[in-house]
Amino acid sequence: MLRVFCAVADHGSLADAAEALGRTPSAVSMMLRRFEDHIGAPLFESARKSHLTPLGRLIRDEAARELEHFERTVARIEGLAQARQGRVRIAVTPSVAQVVMPPILRRFMADHPGVRIEMSDTDSATIERELEAGRADIGLATIGPMAGFERELLFSDPYGVVCPVDHRLARNWSRLTWADMADTTLIANGLCRQITDEGFRPILEGATLMVRNTASLLSLVRSGVGVTILPELAVLPEFLDLEFLPLVECSTRREVWMFTRPDIFMTPATRAFVATIRASNVSGRAELQDN
Structure with a gap:
């Protein structure tokens, strides 16, 4: 009724309004009559429908606002249903944020420019809590199975020692073993618990410094406080002052x-x-960097 009334008011005649709406003039006339009966007062000054009554002008303004709101609502619903709009909250580890996510974000933002993305980079334990609390829709992390969540392996990469390029361990890295780290200060991090090698256990137990933030961790390594153990993708190619040393026994x-x-x-x-x-072929890119 509101759409028919506004069409007649805008076009000034039943015939023109009917053509714009794709209906017959008699159908438009009947709908308009029902609307005026519902209002209980005439909305046009004459049968020609070329001039609105004072009440008709007031209702025309209200109807226009309501129809505009309705169109926005329908567009929003369609946008959400077709992934043209909406929000995606992603929680990822720092190395994934730096290495894996940029091409994925570029592609998704090009294909879905109306979708808002919120990405946080943090340690795996925090990602698990964010998922459980419903504060993240997607999590990319190194954690075990979680009740109520689907779990899909994206890629794997090797662990190794991260140290300054001039560190003594870097001199003979091709045969580096856990035993070579016996007299080296280890800066532990959250991922160290994932390493189950027997040779690493006493080294981890002897660590007196635990740092969870990757940026802070690498800063301490750069400053000579100690070395750390990280997966290969955590050490970016532009980190020219740091060395990633694969471990023979890991x-x-x-x-x-x-x-x-x-x-x-x-x-x-x-x-x-x-x-x-x-x-995005994440596993393929990880394997390529690994090789």
Whole structure:
């Protein structure tokens, strides 16, 4: 009724309004009559429908605002359903944020410019808490299975010693073993608990400094406080003052998993982001860097 009334008011005749609406003049006339009966007062000054009554002008303004709001609401609903709008909250580890996410974000933002993305980079334990609390829609982290979440392996990379380029361990890194670290100060981090090698256990137990933030950790390594153990992708190529040293005896690899709620509980925007991650060949890029 509101749409028909506004069309007649805007076009000034039943015939023109009917053509604009794709209806017959008699259908428009009947709908307009029902609307005036519902209001209980005439909205046009004459049968020609070329001039509104004072009440008609007031109702025209209100109807226009309501129709505009309705169109925005429908567009918003369609945008959400088709992943043209919405929000995706992602929690990732720092190395994933720096190495893996940039091409994924570029592609997704180009394909879905209306979707708002919120990304936080933090340690895996915090990512687990963010997922459980419902503050993240997607998590990329090194954690075990979680009840109520789908878990999909994205890639794995080896652990190694990270030290300054002029550190003594870097002189003979091709045969580096856990025993070579016996007299070296280890700065532990959250990922160290993932390494199950027997040779590493006494080294970790002897560490007196634990740093969880990757940026702070690498800053301390640069300043000579000690060395640390990190996965290979955590040491970016531009870190020219740091060296990543593979360990001959280290059998453990860091595994990065994608965590999401089951598909039925994901918004279309979240599903679209998950599809972009899967299409990005993350495992292939990780293997290429590993080799």
